[in-house]
């Protein structure tokens with residue numbers, strides 16, 4: 001990460017980031033904004049070293065943002081504010097005190113501390129620490145960074161390092177110096193044990209952070225990897241006792257963001273008592289997945305797709321999530337949420353919003369999120385008539401018995417919690433009027449996959465319709481965006497079988513990522529953590545998006561729970577309840593994944 005300097009060359013330019021020029025003003029160095037004239041930050045900045053970092057390709061943008069952070073040394077002015085306001089004050093007093101050398105020189109070196117709250121937990125071990133290491137490995141973390149684990153469990157720094165090291169891996173395509181880099185990364189990891197509701201404990205943590213910050217501009221990121229009922233306590237303690245006085249303080253919040261409209265609104269209110277909306281980064285890790293990020297690129301940078309992206313040409317859209325394992329180990333959490341809250345209300349609905357939104361004015365976070373909110377607010381509240389719920393039961397295959405959901409020790413025997421759901425959703429706007437958006441999500445199914453399927457309408461007056469027999473659906477085009485595993489985008493088309501006759505065939509125009517690119521695809525958490533460090537909010541959920549999302553699902557969830565609707569059983573490892581097929585048939589839809597297995601070539 002480049003060292004940001006207040007007096008920067010006239011090339012740093014990004015939407016919302018002012019070019020800062022220092023002016024002497026009564027003992028303080030006043031930064032005044034210059035007009036935004038340069039079109040692109042990336043075009044001119046970036047050292048050779050930075051350009052070589054392909055994974056964090058936005059480093060230059062990040063660098064420009066670092067400058068905004070660097071000049072926001074005046075306490076209380078966050079980097080976000082610096083960017084938003086295009087003008088920041090920096091006092092000489094502050095600037096001098098920031099010199100790590102203590103020599104009175106103006107230092108603009110900054111440091112980032114990432115504190116993983118709930119460091120002893122499953123998500124921290126499985127995803128967050130490995131993502132931080134991957135970012136370090138790729139050279140995407142700033143020069144001065146420190147990782148802190150915070151939880152109630154008693155642990156030494158060394159014990160934390162041992163715990164983390166068990167889950168760190170190097171990319172398959174980059175094993176060079178892996179061991180060395182792991183050691184160096186682990187040396188930057190520390191632990192502090194404390195309560196989640198104790199301002200005193202967070203004050204102690206803050207002291208430790210200060211030691212590592214060593215007088216530099218101090219940016220602090222708190223990742224709340226803890227159960228949601230303690231989010232607000234932690235936000236309060238972090239904000240009162242561990243806010244950075246010279247730099248930004250941001251908080252990543254993990255889902256679930258409430259259970260319904262009311263609890264979500266309460267959570268938002270609670271967080272906003274202690275944090276500004278700009279400080280809150282609500283993570284939905286599906287937004288960080290490569291192919292979800294690519295959705296907008298596919299739509300808006302290819303002439304062939306966007307003109308077809310409407311009711312005129314699209315017959316239905318399917319959003320499918322399936323896992324080939326049950327709730328193993330997470331039954332306690334899952335039982336009070338269920339698959340609709342766990343996957344549909346967030347991951348699948350977020351994908352739907354990105355898929356269906358109108359073109360945003362720009363790629364700016366607020367422009368994109370405005371469009372997402374608009375489309376969510378155009379959606380019809382989901383009717384229970386359009387929903388099927390299921391729960392997996394035990395099944396024996398090949399002599400192995402796979403347990404049913406209620407056999408999980410952490411799940412009550414009589415639980416009605418759905419582990420599967422299918423739903424038909426509608427967007428009542430001009431673009432999508434009448435187009436069913438079908439969602440399907442389930443655990444303990446026959447396969448693990450997440451995909452978006454777009455089924456196009458029949459070709460009007462198709463000259464070749466005879467070749468397809470009576471089933472004209474066989475002739476329609478289908479675009480499949482396979483989010484995981486084995487990322488791919490393929491378009492099913494009709495073509496002639498080579499030869500003298502006239503036989504038609506179905507083939508795939510196929511972009512298979514593993515064949516096309518020789519790099520491992522970064523984990524979603526890497527992208528999102530890097531974005532949070534950079535202050536890029538595009539892939540995080542704004543509170544009004546959350547309200548709109550809950551408004552669609554809350555009446556359904558209330559109805560299912562108050563009527564104690566019994567889920568339809570399906571065997572572990574099957575394709576889910578038959579009801580899902582009837583639901584699709586009601587709208588003249590056939591699930592695109594019904595007969596297909598993964599297409600890899």
Ligand SMILES: NC(=O)C1=CN([C@@H]2O[C@H](COP(=O)(O)OP(=O)(O)OC[C@H]3O[C@@H](n4cnc5c(N)ncnc54)[C@H](OP(=O)(O)O)[C@@H]3O)[C@@H](O)[C@H]2O)C=CC1
Pocket residue numbers: 118119120121122123124151152153196224225226227228230254255256333
């Ligand atoms: N695990 C996953 O795959 C995913 C998790 N999430 C979300 O991320 C967050 C963290 O998940 P995960 O790591 O699985 O959670 P854990 O249940 O493992 O909890 C994380 C840590 O929080 C502390 N903790 C647990 N329960 C309580 C409690 N009742 N009161 C106070 N502290 C508690 C524990 O640390 P200690 O006792 O040391 O203080 C624990 O190690 C949750 O909000 C979860 O919903 C989201 C997506 C996926």
Ligand SMILES: O=C1O[C@H](COP(=O)(O)O)[C@@H](O)[C@H](O)[C@H]1O
Pocket residue numbers: 285323342
């Ligand atoms: O948020 C969640 O996501 C995981 C699935 O994530 P993936 O990246 O492995 O597809 C899911 O297992 C979990 O139940 C849910 O809380």
